Amino acid sequence: DAKTTQPTSMDCAEGRAANLPCNHSTISGNEYVYWYRQIHSQGPQYIIHGLKNNETNEMASLIITEDRKSSTLILPHATLRDTAVYYCIAVNTGTASKLTFGTGTRLQVTL
Amino acid sequence: GAVVSQHPSWVICKSGTSVKIECRSLDFQATTMFWYRQFPKQSLMLMATSNEGSKATYEQGVEKDKFLINHASLTLSTLTVTSAHPEDSSFYICSARRVSAGELFFGEGSRLTVL
Numbered sequence: 001d002a003k004t005t006q007p008t009s010m011d012c013a014e015g016r017a018a019n020l021p022c023n024h025s026t027i028s029g030n031e032y033v034y035w036y037r038q039i040h041s042q043g044p045q046y047i048i049h050g051l052k053n054n055e056t057n058e059m060a061s062l063i064i065t066e067d068r069k070s071s072t073l074i075l076p077h078a079t080l081r082d083t084a085v086y087y088c089i090a091v092n093t094g095t096a097s098k099l100t101f102g103t104g105t106r107l108q109v110t111l
Numbered sequence: 112g113a114v115v116s117q118h119p120s121w122v123i124c125k126s127g128t129s130v131k132i133e134c135r136s137l138d139f140q141a142t143t144m145f146w147y148r149q150f151p152k153q154s155l156m157l158m159a160t161s162n163e164g165s166k167a168t169y170e171q172g173v174e175k176d177k178f179l180i181n182h183a184s185l186t187l188s189t190l191t192v193t194s195a196h197p198e199d200s201s202f203y204i205c206s207a208r209r210v211s212a213g214e215l216f217f218g219e220g221s222r223l224t225v226l
Contacts, residue, residue, distance in 0.1 A: 036217075043117075043204045043217035044155070087154075098145050099206070099215060101155040 001100055002027040002090040009106040012082075018075040020105050022088030025069040031092050033064060034099070035073050037084040044087065044101075047073065078109045114138055115207050117218035124195055125226055131191045132221045134161075134205030140185035141207035146178075149202040149220075161188040161205075195225040 005023040012018040024033060032051050036044040048055055048062045050071070055062040061074040075082055087104040118133045134144055142163045147155040159180055160168040167180035177199075179191040188207075192199050204220045 034215075038155075041202070041220070041222070043115075043220045044206075046216065098157055098160055100157065101147075103154050 001092065002031055004088045004090055004102055006086070006088055006102065006105045008103065009108065011108050011110060012075075012078045014079055014109055014111055015077055018078040018082065018107055018109070020073040020075075020086050020088075020107065021070065022073070023070045024088070024090045027068055027090050028092070031090045033062065033068075033071050034089045034091055035060070035062065035086065036089065036099075037082075037086045038104070039081075039084045047086075078107075080109050080111070083107060083109045114209070115205065115216045115218040117203075117205055117221050119221060120219060121222040121224075123224045123226065126196055127194055129191055129193045130195055130223060131189055132203055132205075132223075134188045134190070134207070134218050136186045136207045136209075136216075139207075139209045141188075141209070142185060144182060144188040144205055144207045145215075146180065146188075146190050147204045147206070149204060155204060158190075163188075192223065195223070197225045199223065200225045 002024050032049050034049040035047040038044045048060050050062045064071045085104040085106050089099050114137050116135045124130050144161040146158045148158050149155045157170050158173045161180045161182040163182045169175045182188040202220050202222050206215050206217045208215045
């Protein structure tokens, strides 16, 4: 699976949009970009995933660049409960779906 | 609601004892489940892949005799930490993939403390 690179930490004011970047310059054509988050002392929570088109669900939007070398997770209106570590993972879902977690981005939402 | 459940959510045991952690897929069948370990302030590290009806596949550096994995049914995998020692204290997390969907679901995690 392709390696992903994320900033170590980010801050966001409550109510504002949180934009979390991820670089995956070596991603292959059949690898999806998955986003998970982990709130302290809980298991990771699935957020969204995509291949090449932008995706949106009730939690977030995923913007993937045309060359697929990077993506951005957007939380449109961040709340304090969105404070968590966010992981961007490239994975070939044609395999057994084991995920390799990097260090992720620690998002701190503040008042 | 949770689609993958772990039990117990936390356990404290004495050094030298064995501890079993269960991982259940609640409303779907999972031929493959995954076990992760997470130390404080670190990321999740994959320990092993649990395969229903066959032996688990362990990642490099993980002792298979220390961490026994059994996947006897399509909805249950168990991880047994044998002869636990304080250095085995960690947050253990399982995951399973619902075949009909793209996402991988994670359990709530089980925190093991070995005294």
